[in-house]
């Protein structure tokens with residue numbers, strides 16, 4: 001059976017891509033909750049939506065089918081029994097496994113149609129949304145100075161991270177911070193119950209783990225090579241775990257684990273390193289040492305399902321060998337200027353989304369990086385971002401490829 005997911009590179013022409021349009025969850029961020037919700041400011045929602053619609057239209061204009069996370073979820077939850085099971089798990093993962101608040105949340109959300117319910121869950125549920133008249137000791141003891149019973153999910157528009165399309169399958173990710181962990185529960189129901197995916201997609205690693213991995217760290221470099229960041233969000237043991245699964249059940253036989261700084265600005269590998277052509281990459285200079293080196297480990301299948309690992313530092317040589325290229329062009333963010341590079345990386349100047357070999361979508365605000373890409377022969381489609389980038393993610397972060405054409 002043909003899988004509805006087919007992604008064997010970072011650069012094959014983008015045919016189908018999953019987005020989430022920012023909603024009221026963005027306006028449920030407060031100065032007090034910003035840091036915990038992984039935001040550095042509170043975007044102005046109407047402009048963020050305008051910018052996101054422009055991004056989506058840019059992808060459509062280049063031939064991509066745009067499908068929406070929130071719509072796929074509502075379709076997946078059409079069946080009453082499935083919806084109840086989902087709701088119980090979502091309320092439990094929001095901190096309520098029994099008691100008056102649990103029951104009131106289930107009652108409140110069950111009364112909605114699937115689309116309204118999923119929109120409300122992403123938006124967040126305030127204490128004032130439900131009438132908790134029949135309080136019990138537990139609900140009285142709950143944290144009443146926090147206005148939400150169920151936190152908003154403002155990072156939902158970064159559809160790159162809760163899952164990753166790899167080959168004809170997917171990794172459904174145990175994410176790192178509580179602010180995002182529930183997003184991949186929605187992904188699980190989309191893959192299991194949405195008619196487009198149900199029963200047709202191999203799951204390389206599911207979210208039922210304690211070790212975590214996020215899609216911003218998972219780069220599909222070819223039909224048998226992955227790069228995975230060892231980052232603030234992805235642990236070495238999760239990399240080994242998914243590598244073992246892929247080596248056993250897929251055509252993937254090489255994983256390049258790249259060690260990057262563990263901090264918020266560079267929370268994923270794709271905030272500092274992306275593939276944009278057969279032999280061209282963007283790279284933030286700060287992840288390389290003075291000799292252009294970076295610690296990386298190349299994983300291959302060993303005997304009896306074990307993994308063999310080689311340590312390297314010359315990332316260009318590793319990429320040339322893994323991708324069978326005679327030369328690799330690493331294009332530095334901000335033209336490696338000591339002021340421009342950190343500024344443009346902060347606003348996701350390295351986080352390009354390739355929509356075809358040598359053709360990318362980037363934020364217009366990173367004009368030094370964009371001009372350098374053009375000097376290296378890259379076709380750059382710029383999208384506006386004054387508000388979207390306040391969430392610390394760019395075009396690659398905001399998109400989950402579902403289908404790309406194979407590259408020769």
Ligand SMILES: NC(=O)NCCC[C@H](N)C(=O)O
Nearest residue numbers: 038158216268391392393397
């Ligand atoms: N792939 C990515 O780099 N995604 C950006 C995620 C930004 C979000 N505020 C987070 O910290 O998870």
